[in-house]
Every structure is written in C-alpha cells, then in structure tokens.
Amino acid sequence: MRVVDLFCGAGGFSEGFYRAGFEIVRAYDIWSPAVLTHNMNHSDGKEVALKGDILEIAWSNDEEFEDAIPDSEVIIGSPPCIAFSNSNKSGKADKESGVALIKAFLRIVARKKYKKNSKLKYWVMENVGNSEKYVNEFYSMEELGLEGLTDEKLCVKGKTSKLYNMKYFGVPTNRIRYICGDFPPLNETTSESEIVSLGKILKELGKPSPNDFEKLNDKIIDPTYGFEIFKKDLSDHHYVSEIPDFEWKKAKRQKVDKGYMGKMAFPENMDKPARTVMATLSRSSRESMIFPIENEVEKYRIPTIREVATLMSFPIDFRFYGENESIKYRMVGNAVTPKFSYELAKSIQEDSIKNNFKDAFMLKDGFSSLKRFPSSPDFTDLNGKVFPLKQEKPKKVNAKFKQHVPELVEKTFRVELQNKFTTSNYETVEWDVSIHRSQGKNAEVFSNILIPEDIFPISIRKELKSFINELLIEIKDSQKLQINYCKTKIEREDSIGPEELLEKIKVFVNSYTGDFIEVNGINRMLPYKIALAYFILNNILEELNYAEENTRREVAY
Template sequence: MVYKVVDFFCGAGGFSEGFHQAGFEIIKAFDIWDPAIKTHNKNHPSAVPIATKADVQEISLLKDEEFEEVVPDSEVIIGSPPCVAFSNSNKSGKADKTLGITLLKSYLRIVARKMFKKDSILKYWILENVTNIEKYIQEEYTMEELGLSGNDILTVKNEYAGVYKMQYYSVPSTRKRYICGEFPAPVPVVTDDRLVTLQNVINSLGSPHSRENQMINDINFNTEMPGNLVTDHHYIKEIAEFEWKKAERQKQDKGYMGRMSFPENMEKPARTIMATMSGSSRESFILPIENNRYRYPTIREVATVMSFPIDYRFYGESDSVKYKLVGNAVPPKFSYALAKAINDEIPLNNNLNFKKKTFKEDEFVNLNGKKYAIKIEKKKNKKAKFKYHIPYMKINTYRTELLNSFNGEQVEWTVEIHKSQGKNAEVFRELPLKMSFLSDKELTIINNFSDVMSKRIVSFENLQESYRKTSTEKLEKRLIGPDELLSEVKRLIISKFEHYKGDVNIDSIQKEVPYKIVISYYILETIIKKID
C-alpha cells in the first residue's frame, strides 16, 4: 500500500519532495504563488497537474460537497503556512500576526474537516513553521474555535511537537523549525561530529564553472550527475565592494548583536537560507572569490544547503525568484525523515531509493552562463536615515550612536548613548557631563579636533549631503559624512584616550558608564553643537 499525501502552502515542493523520495504518492498540492506552483508541478509531473493555484483560506470555508471535490482524501496532510508574520527576522518578531493566524487556522480547519468526517482515512498530519509560531498555536482547538460544528477536539501538539534542528537530519544547514500535528518522531541520522558542513557542500558541487565537464556529486542523495546538466550553478554574481563592506559591518559590528562570520563559516553547516537575496545586510549569505572579492551563492549551492536533490529545478525568471523559492521551502531531507518515520511505523515498505527527475524541453530559465554586472552604488535619497555607533566600540553593551531625524525638510543630527537591547535597552541623550577626569591637554585635543571636524562638515545639511554621496565620491573629495566622522572619532580615541579603562559615574543618569563611551559621546556632542 502506498500512502497518499496532500500538501498545503506547498511552495517549491520541498515538503512534498521528502515524502516523494520516501515512496509516498503526492496527489494534490496548493499554493498562491505561480512560480511555486510551476516548480512543484515540473518536479512532480503527472497526467493532471498536482499543484493548483488556490487560496487555502477560501478552500477551508467551502461547502462540504465542493470542499470534498477540491481536497481529495489522503492518509497524510502536510502544510507549511506562510511564516513571514511569525519570523523573528520580521520587525524583530513584532510584525502583525493577524493574517498569519488566519492562515494557520485555515489549515487546521481543513485538517479537522478531513479527520472528523465519516469514514475518514486521514492518519497523519504535520504543520511546519518557524520556531516563533509555537507561541501562537494552542494545545488543542474545539470545532467552534475553528468555525466548524460538532463536539470534536483537534489535538495539535502531540508528544513529539517541538523545535527540530535540521542539521541532525543530514541537512547542511542550522535551520530550526517547529513541527506539530499527528506524526511519529523523526529519527536523527547524524551527530555533532558528523554534521554536513558548508565546505562539504562546496566540495561536492565544485566552485561555479569548475566542473562543467565533470561529474558532480549530490551530497544529499548520494548520486551524481554530469556537470553540464546541473542547472543554476555555472555562473558568478559578484557583490560590489560598497555592499559587502556594509554587510561585513552589519555582521561583525551590529550594535547590540553578536558577531557573525564574514564571509561564511565553511567548517559548520550553513546558516539558515533566507527568502530574500541581499549583499549588504546582516543576513547576507556571502562567499569568497579571491583577492578580497566576494559573491552571492549560486542557486544550486543554496538548494543543496537546503537538501534539495541536485536535479531539482526552480522555475523562476530571475535568481531572486529562484532564491525565494529555495529560502521558503521545507528541507526535503527533513521531510524525508518525517515520511520515513511514518513508513517505519506502519510499516508501508515503500521504495526508499533515490528517484531521479525527468524534464521535457520547456521554458526553464537556466542561470548557467549568465553574466551579471556588478551593482553600481547610487546616491542616497534626500531624507536617507542614519543611525550607527562608533565602529567596533561596544563596551559592556554600551555604545555611542550618531543619528539623524527630519523636521519637515530640515535635517537634525543628535548623539546618544545606548545600553543593552530588547526589554533591557536604555537610551541616554543631552547628558550634562562633567569631564573633570580629563586633563587640560586632553580637553585641548578634543577642542582642536572638534574645530577641524566642524569646519570640514560646516552644517547639518552638509553632513547629510555628504552622507548621500557614493563611497567613491566621498573618497575622491575627502568629504566627511557620518560614517567618516565616527571613524575619525574612533581613531582619536585609540590614539589619545586608549589608556582610559573602566567606568566613570554619570550623576544625571546614576550609571557607571565606560570612560571611552563617555569621551566619544562628549567629542561628538561638541562637534554637533559647533555645526548646529
């Protein structure tokens, strides 16, 4: 017997793929995004397209007869409702959850309708999502809570519900996901000393272009494929210097956040693949080329990190669409582990051998051979915001920040001392400081430095204008923008005030603040007052 599977919010088909590789039959899938539907159908071909464009909320509310026509009976239902609203990366986890909860309940409503109907064959169902969603899911739901009639109760958090770490299921990623529903526990297949690393992925695929005429190994499914047939890998998209430098700063000196590797740490499983490509953010996935040059990962690299088979194709018109298809997916190797647990519990005796893909000639956009121009830095808009601390100077969670704001068209620059983060965060501004611990010579140094800087900056407006200009233009004209100002203050601190260790008491806020933080605040405040 082969168990049938219906996949809701199917995306590119990662959840389906794991069950397919485990011998289950995917009979229906639903999503709202055209590239996802196309990708799912092309990788899981059948006489009648498996994936259909549909709104899951609308499906959940259909009348019984139409509902049964749209959603076929199956032994297994899987689903991964859109996770953007629940992700900690979206407004630090404070994004509006209304739509996310609506879609979550829609999925649970469908499960309940299939589970509690007469002669139901549904035996297992699984919900996958970001870890933060756990706080928004109840232990169980009454039919009334799901907008249904009857006295049944849907148990959502069984004994195996919880957060699972993908790397222990042979996924080359530290991605973590929350799983709940009705399912047997998936069995981890690797331990900490046997994890699949990013270096393993790079070694298996080879660098872009290097193995076009050789066989390429699929590290996830232990197979191989001629290099010229491996799609979306033989190209290089280089990251512009102004972008990767910004990413480096965000990763290694992001205010209250910890340091991240730059470029990526090859000796561990890869970080979570995001849905958005970026070369200039803390979340950017950056690989080295050579000679202080860096690139985006290829689509095949991120797909392999997510444990997709090497022959899986992503049907998007651009690399950014393909990247989103990969980043939003459920890793197939983890899905396979879930399916195998079901298979072993029955047991179904499914065919667990690797199942290759076959594709007809079609309109697939293969990125191989594509030439990407390096992005050119553009001037920032007139009201570009700035908020950053003195580079690489965080002491006991304290940092000195320079920031701008706008009163109509008028720009204003201010200085603040920040402490800690989250609920413990504190901000101090307009501090009446007594700098009696400084010598007359040191006060003269600060005064002379502030004179020089203020004459070069001239005004708030000029500081904003310098900020708007490109890195090249600022360098050629020796302009002082906010980044350059902070760097100059850092150099002054290192050269003249490095001997100040420990803290000084600030009476006005009743805090012990590191000397260097207080000195840097005083220097910036002095400059700001001179250009105001």
C-alpha cells in the same frame, strides 16, 4: 499512501514523501512559479499542484471542498511564516495574518479528519520556531468555524510536536523549525560529530565555472543523496553574482559590529553547518549569506541557487522554475527541507506497517536520482549568466541615519549618532547623539548628558579641541552632513558624511586609554573611550545646531 500538500511552495515538503514512494495527489500554492516548479519536479509536468487560495478552500461549501481536497492518508503543509519570523521587524510583525493561515490549514485537516469514513491517518504542519507560541494545544470545532460538524477537539500539539533542528536529520544547515500535528516519533539520523559543514558542501559541488561549464563531462555526486549526474547538467550553479563593496561593507558592519547583537562570521564560517537560508536574497544585511570569491582579495559573492538548494537538502537534479535569481532564491528559502521530510515520510510508513494499515507499502530508499530534466520553455538556467556589478545609487533626501561609533562597544555601552527632520519638506535636519547600553529589556538610552571638559586629563584637552575644530571645518553644517550622506561614495570624494565622521572619531578615541568615569545622569561608571566619543560628538553637534539656529534667525529678520 496518498498525500495532500497545502502551501506547497516549490515542493520541498512533497519532495521527501515523493522520494519515499508516496503519491502526491494534490498540492496548492498561491504563487505561480512555485506551482510550476512543484509540477515539473513531481509529476512530469502534470497539474497535481494547482494555484489556489487556502483560505478560500478552507471555507468553501462541502461539494467544492471535497473536489478541491481529495481523500488522502496524509496531509502536510507549511503556512507562510513571515509573520512569525524573528527577522521580520525583529519579531514584532503583526501575527494576525499568520494565525489566520494556520487556522485555515487546521480547518481543512479537521474537515477531512472528522468526516464520515475518513481516510486521514496522519497530518503534519511546519513553521518557524517562533510560531509555536501562537499555536494552541487544542482547537474546538467552534474555534475552527465548524460548530455543526462534531464535538471533537483537534489536538495540534501532540506528543511528537516540538522544535526540530534540521541539521540532526541529514540537512547541512542549522535550521530550527516547529513541527506539530499527528505523526509518529522521529529519530535523529545525524549526530553532532556527523553534521556536514558548509565548506564540505561547497567543495563537493565544486567551484562555479561560468565560462566552461558546458565542457564539464565528469560527474558530480550529490552530497546528500549520493547519486551522480554530469556536472554540465547541474543547473543554476555555474555563475558568479558578485557583491559590490558598498553592499558587502554594509553587511559586514551589520554582522560584526551591530553593537547590541552578537557577532556573526564574515564571510561565512566554512567549518560549521550553514546558517538558516532566508527567503529574501540580500547582499547588505545581517542575514546575508556571503562567500569569498576564490583567489580574489576583498571580493565576495552570494551563493548560487544550487548551493543554497543543496544546503537545504534539495537533490542536485531538482530544478527551480523562476525567471531570475531572486525568485529561485525565494523558492528555496521558503521550502521545507526535503531530507527532513523524507525522514518524516519514513516514520509514517513504518508506523502504518506496524499498525497493519491496508495502504502500507515498502519504503523506497529515497537516495537515487529521479532523472528529472523535463524540457520546458519556462525553465531559465542561470548557468553562464553574467550579472553586472550593481552600482550604488544616491539615497533619498530624507534617508535616515542611526549608527554607533564603529567597533566601539565597551561593557555594552556605545555612542550613537542619529538624524531627524524638523520640517515636513525635509529641508531642515538635526543630529542627535546618545549613549546606549545593553539591549532588550535591559536597554538604556542616555541623552542630553553633560560631560565637562575637565573630566579629561590636561594633556589631551588641546588635542581634543583641535580635533573637534578640524571636524567642524570639514562638516560645515548639519545640512551638508545629510547631503553628503545621501551621495554615493564616488560623489562624496573627500567630503565628510556621518559615516566618515564616526570613523574619524573611532580612530582618534582608540589612541587614548583611561579609567572609568563617573558622569551625572548615568547610573553606572562610564568607559573612558565611550565618554570621550560622546564628548566629541556632543560638542560638534552643539556647534552645528547653534550655527543652524543663528542662520534661521538671520533669515527670519
């Protein structure tokens, strides 16, 4: 059976069908490294995959369209998902471009499905789970811009269309995707007890060996497919990309102390399947995938390309043709998982045999090595590459700051410090403190709250005043706090920026305990430590703002 793959990327979707014995007759993507990778892994370098814009192809005239999209029994595709991803602007990104690409894909399907003597029997579209709400159950030909073709309606959300978690199909990662179209039922192949953990995959791939990988003449067994290759032939694995401390510390804070979001493991939990592999190679975000460096204290690395590729169920003989780590990572993170694709191909082939389609054939087992090591000057192997440790750079003068007191979240309350600029040239900065509670629809923000000193016991008031005065002496003024924030850790030396200020407050506050406090302006009882942290920050900022205002008046006169 013949397959056309639209938005093919590096070829993850095609890979499953290819391993099952289907013929990939055409594939398209707009990104050159992905097109090259697809061709080098699926057609011995022949140009089955082409660089092309699906929007243009979808709206081309009949002659150009038929030349671009050959007849096939199967059409598969994965329109770019960034518009629908929850990680993009917290799920609030503009969806219009994503919807346009989905409709372009559906228009191509409809043109092939409803043409005279059509050969198309199955079609499948993959996207992130959040895309489901932006896909209609049916599309009229008018909606797809095909008014003159037929009165048919394209059913998109068929009986088998739903959310699928890849971990139940032999993929060692927790990756939920929305799969829709016209395809037979899929049976899960992996039970909850059989799901492969991240730690098992890393153990079977082996520790990256940057210095002696060329001497690794023993063999490695593919954790997903079971075939063997020599360890020295395992591309993009034998290197270490270390994360500098200023980045992993930021990532750790985002993961374990986000405040209004649940905690995530830092570093990764080796006893569970891997989290969703992202397309962006990040070292300092909540989504960063971070591994410890063996036998090192507080040293961490990002996964190798081979590790994330194997987690995505790419065979270990699959090669990614990108000139650097970031490009390769993007190819992996954007892909459809090949093992799931293989199970989909398997169900389609079994259905075609059941229905006595003349193009049906016996399925390949899908688990042997395809021995794909074609020589190409375009292939950059990261094995043995030395990645210099990234150096922290100063922040821009208008760098924004918005953080809560570290590790201080009680009853979903937290105390947050934020900067804002009052002049267009960023010469004047002010700092605000507010109390936040909960998140989403239940989120509440309380500003300009008055917490009187006498709300706290007499026994701590003296220490409280002394602590505030000490901080004011260190901070000096609002502008200095911003200047220190923009400096690197080395440049700051012992000076205090907003992060250091919050850390000092955390230490002070954690040495006290007390009952819940009733505060005017807040509709519920406030945890003692939250009230104490807010009181300290509010008093500091009032003094800073007062001093700033006096300075401005003196300059004016």
